[in-house]
Amino acid sequence: MFKTIFPILLIGSAIAIFYFITDPSYQEIKRLTIERESYNNALDNAKKLQAVRDELLAKYNAFPSTDLDRLEHMLPNNVDNVRLVLEIDRMAAKYGMSIKNIKISGDTDRGKERSLIGKDDKLYGTLALDFSVDGPYSNFNSFLSDLEKSLRIVDIDGISFSASEERSVYQYNVKIKTYWLK
Numbered sequence: 001m002f003k004t005i006f007p008i009l010l011i012g013s014a015i016a017i018f019y020f021i022t023d024p025s026y027q028e029i030k031r032l033t034i035e036r037e038s039y040n041n042a043l044d045n046a047k048k049l050q051a052v053r054d055e056l057l058a059k060y061n062a063f064p065s066t067d068l069d070r071l072e073h074m075l076p077n078n079v080d081n082v083r084l085v086l087e088i089d090r091m092a093a094k095y096g097m098s099i100k101n102i103k104i105s106g107d108t109d110r111g112k113e114r115s116l117i118g119k120d121d122k123l124y125g126t127l128a129l130d131f132s133v134d135g136p137y138s139n140f141n142s143f144l145s146d147l148e149k150s151l152r153i154v155d156i157d158g159i160s161f162s163a164s165e166e167r168s169v170y171q172y173n174v175k176i177k178t179y180w181l182k
């Protein structure tokens with residue numbers, strides 16, 4: 001009888017050890033192996049991204065600083081109303097004109113987007129600027145030419161004019177829109 005009970009006890013204890021100790025440890029090892037593989041994949045992706053970042057940084061550093069300054073001036077990364085107004089006033093002053101009646105409105109597209117639901121995916125913002133200048137037509141034409149050739153991206157939305165008492169002097173009302181990176 002002892003010969004039959006002893007092997008049954010050994011088989012039962014072997015089954016119990018498998019289900020309570022070996023199998024949970026084996027499952028934990030499989031889970032940790034999968035987790036290690038995902039961490040290794042993430043590490044490989046991070047190394048690839050770092051290599052791409054280093055390559056792009058090297059390309060960026062290869063640009064002359066003057067070109068980067070010009071690019072920053074063309075499409076700034078913030079709204080700088082004062083600098084924009086001063087720059088336009090400096091252009092007008094070359095032709096004996098000064099800007100006045102300045103009206104700045106924020107992001108002109110933002111009002112339309114408020115009615116929409118969802119995230120704002122635009123990478124740029126817009127700024128509307130209304131002002132007026134007084135002067136002869138030839139000076140105003142030269143001023144517009146300078147504004148057109150300016151490094152800063154500017155769209156002229158509207159121009160209206162009115163005559164004054166002086167025959168060759170007109171008052172011009174100008175509406176422009178400029179852009180900035182968000």
